[in-house]
Amino acid sequence: xxxxxxxxxxxxxxxxxxxxxxxxxxxxxxxxxxxxxxxxxxxxxxxxxxxxxxxxxxxxxxxxxxxxxxxxxxxxxxxxxxxxxxxxxxxxxxxxxxxxxxxxxxxxxxxxxxxxxxxxxxxxxxxxxxxxxxxxxxxxxxxxxxxxxxxxxxxxxxxxxxxxxxxxxxxxxxxxxxxxxxxxxx
Amino acid sequence: xxxxxxxxxxxxxxxxxxxxxxxxxxxxxxxxxxxxxxxxxxxxxxxxxxxxxxxxxxxxxxxxxxxxxxxxxxxxxxxxxxxxxxxxxxxxxxxxxxxxxxxxxxxxxxxxxxxxxxxxxxxxxxxxxxxxxxxxxxxxxxxxxxxxxxxxxxxxxxxxxxxxxxxxxxxxxxxxxxxxxxxxxxxxxxxxxxxxxxxxxxxxxxxxx
Numbered sequence: 001x002x003x004x005x006x007x008x009x010x011x012x013x014x015x016x017x018x019x020x021x022x023x024x025x026x027x028x029x030x031x032x033x034x035x036x037x038x039x040x041x042x043x044x045x046x047x048x049x050x051x052x053x054x055x056x057x058x059x060x061x062x063x064x065x066x067x068x069x070x071x072x073x074x075x076x077x078x079x080x081x082x083x084x085x086x087x088x089x090x091x092x093x094x095x096x097x098x099x100x101x102x103x104x105x106x107x108x109x110x111x112x113x114x115x116x117x118x119x120x121x122x123x124x125x126x127x128x129x130x131x132x133x134x135x136x137x138x139x140x141x142x143x144x145x146x147x148x149x150x151x152x153x154x155x156x157x158x159x160x161x162x163x164x165x166x167x168x169x170x171x172x173x174x175x176x177x178x179x180x181x182x183x184x185x186x
Numbered sequence: 187x188x189x190x191x192x193x194x195x196x197x198x199x200x201x202x203x204x205x206x207x208x209x210x211x212x213x214x215x216x217x218x219x220x221x222x223x224x225x226x227x228x229x230x231x232x233x234x235x236x237x238x239x240x241x242x243x244x245x246x247x248x249x250x251x252x253x254x255x256x257x258x259x260x261x262x263x264x265x266x267x268x269x270x271x272x273x274x275x276x277x278x279x280x281x282x283x284x285x286x287x288x289x290x291x292x293x294x295x296x297x298x299x300x301x302x303x304x305x306x307x308x309x310x311x312x313x314x315x316x317x318x319x320x321x322x323x324x325x326x327x328x329x330x331x332x333x334x335x336x337x338x339x340x341x342x343x344x345x346x347x348x349x350x351x352x353x354x355x356x357x358x359x360x361x362x363x364x365x366x367x368x369x370x371x372x373x374x375x376x377x378x379x380x381x382x383x384x385x386x387x388x389x390x391x392x393x394x395x
Contacts, residue, residue, distance in 0.1 A: 035216070039216055039217075054261065054262040054263060054264075057263075058246055058249055061243075061244060061245055061246045061249060061263065062243070062245045062246070063245055063246050063247060064245040064246075064247060064248075065242055065243060065244055065245035065247075065248045065379060066242070066243045066245065067240055067241060067242040067243070068240070068241050069238055069239065069240045069241075070238065070239055071236065071237070071238055071239075072237040072238055072239045072268065073237075074224045074227060074228055074237055075224070077223065077224040080223065080283075080312075082216075082217060083292075085261070085287040085292070087287050087288060087289045087291075088287070088289075088291055088292070090289070091289060091290075091291075
């Protein structure tokens with residue numbers, strides 16, 4: 001048997017806690033998706049616009065100010081794009097990176113009881129922790145002005161989702177699979 | 187090594203409570219739109235039958251003037267001015283949306299300037315889940331009214347005095363000061379980028395529509 005314990009053979013309360021944790025986490029992830037969609041967008045362009053600073057580089061400015069004027073239809077005025085400045089990113093980082101680590105640790109507790117092979121188990125654990133770290137690495141790289149790293153933040157989000165789906169499926173399998181050992185001994 | 191299932195159950199339940207506890211105290215504070223920009227433009231430019239957007243790309247000379255007279259560096263190299271004209275083509279006012287970014291998130295106001303080049307209205311347009319109750323409490327003192335009549339380069343001393351004398355608590359007072367700061371930034375940007383060298387709304391070229 002691989003791992004620290006077997007979720008399949010664990011007490012009913014352990015199975016209940018693991019299953020409810022994964023289901024409630026999924027519930028939260030649904031709203032996390034809408035949060036990202038509303039505030040940052042789902043395309044690399046939108047994500048880059050959210051994080052890449054609009055720096056005022058004096059050396060790159062023209063000598064005199066220039067202006068353009070156009071007629072405006074108030075009914076079709078585009079909403080302002082949400083922008084995360086450095087101060088807000090510091091606040092987001094200290095909260096999210098910590099929460100990501102706690103979520104990854106709790107998913108790891110479940111992974112250790114799923115009876116997976118060592119390499120697959122380690123890969124899922126590494127991805128669970130790494131995706132959260134890479135998510136904010138991408139955001140900070142964009143904040144440094146490298147908008148091309150929007151893909152890293154987006155890919156990290158999908159990796160996080162992939163870890164969730166894999167662990168959820170493993171949990172469902174372990175919780176609802178027939179326990180032949182117990183069945184035989186009963 | 188195997189851990190007994192019953193011990194594991196209590197450990198798992200305890201671990202399950204941790205993110206809930208942490209999450210309850212430390213949730214992200216997304217921005218909240220208190221009033222849409224289009225609504226502010228429409229409401230504070232009565233009599234306007236047509237609206238225009240003037241986008242100014244800041245040049246080196248004006249950037250230097252903003253830094254010297256306003257004591258800040260704009261967040262963006264572009265500043266947007268929204269103005270309205272009545273049926274005869276006269277400008278009835280100009281609206282801009284200056285924003286101050288803090289560790290609690292952005293504070294944005296809609297700053298409407300009348301044709302005489304003074305403040306006609308200040309409306310709160312953006313805060314965060316965290317700061318919304320603070321700015322609303324500050325607004326409850328009526329300090330937004332005190333900005334009316336201010337011109338470019340004038341400090342909002344009456345508004346700040348009212349905030350200081352009102353017993354509204356530390357964070358609402360702090361939020362009110364950020365709003366005053368946004369208004370001051372807006373007045374500087376208006377004075378330099380829109381009204382130009384002393385011209386009011388309705389000027390031309392470097393300033394005005």
